[in-house]
Amino acid sequence: MTQVRMDIETIVVGGGPVASMVVLRPRNPRLTDGNLQLPIQIGLAEASAISMGMDDSTNHRPFTHDLLKNVVSELGSTISSVGIDRVEGATFFAHVTLIRSDGEHINVDARPSDAIALAVRTKAPIFVNSDVLETAAYPDFTTVRKDEEERELKEFHDFVETLSPEDFLIGNNGESQKS
Template identity: 45%
Template structure:
């Protein structure tokens, strides 16, 4: 058996990669459209018992709640509390890999909100100074940003979509969604 050699038929062609329009928007990030945020709070949604990471504007009153999984919330909480596990967790492993490969973290951006799903990108810089942009879930991007000590941004469009989404979902027949966006600053102080 030859390692690294795989039989390929003459008719084999690589699959064409399809990128969504959303992916190309990652490259159109204008700093004017970005709001720098930090972790404002990590709370539990009392209705769904799901963790929520509340991002709060550094120089603005922007507030963005993002519902995340329990494992991701735990990874974020460990880093916020500066608790070092005995063995590296997944996000620690990713940080170590990024640093060992000679990459540096530039920033993390929450880039979009589609069908109640947030999207993010992790922007790295390679040793040649070229950007390396990775598509990510916001929870993973935030956990990694905390470990790499890089800034977190949210596109203004996402804040606008989130606010309008919460207003659209405030129909009494749709169930109790918890506090309205205007009430978030009270929850996180």
Template identity: 50%
Template sequence: MSLRKMDIKSVVVGGGPIASIIVLEPQDALHKSSLRLPIRIGHIEAMAISLGVDQTPQGRPLTHDLMRSLLDALNADLKSVRITGVSGTTFFAQLEIISDEGKHHYIDARPSDAVALAVRTGSPIYADEMVLETAAAPDFADVEKDVKKQEIADFHEFVESLNPEDFS
């Protein structure tokens, strides 16, 4: 399994008929691309991720805060979150947890729950290359910038190729 480190680009908390999504993007500059990985999630999970990103204190612990507290109490660490698969519009994830004895545990999770826990623990998020190949979408703003750059380069080349005789 080849993994790429991801950043959270945005979290959209939808409501009613509007779906909630989280958008991940590759982090490493070496593989910088205009790819984005949009994952549809539930409204409650989107809110939980947003609260974790913003570090908004709550009066009582939410489920993901409870999970973080359990890890702390057991002296375990969330080493990483991995988006490991996709089937249709359903994504699959794993929590990589290291026990206090150093044993690695891989626990299946929904990507939304995994990401909500990752933002609370400061753990990295990875996506399998195969998931990116299957489900990633281009960032159309970057695509538009590339098209404009090419148009300017083409126009510059055209102007440079002009001769005074072309105007007679």
């Protein structure tokens, strides 16, 4: 199982009929088949928790993910990484890797949204199993659109390079004089 390091591309904090989601992107697109995005639908509260963690917001009292981070720290452990291991239908499965003070590594089952909320608070890396990317990732359509625009611009440039002044000469009958 190959693990791919991911970064958070964006958070959509939905409301009403719009679902909340977190979109992950491979840190190094060369390790995957091009530019991919991994959208994961999450709850509104979890989207807010991730967003607040990314903003390094400080609150008067700790929220749930802040509390868990503090408990892990007080017990002498650290959160070394989080991973998204598999996907079944639209459900993603993740874990949080803790390192205890004696060096033992412990993997704790977690929802991806909770794992990511902890990762942003502890600066822990986020990894996704390459099988999950193959199953659930989408192309980055912004990049696809940019590539298409560049291709069209090159085709137009190549066309302009083939033109000569004679292509623009028009005779008295309104037709091109080029034979």
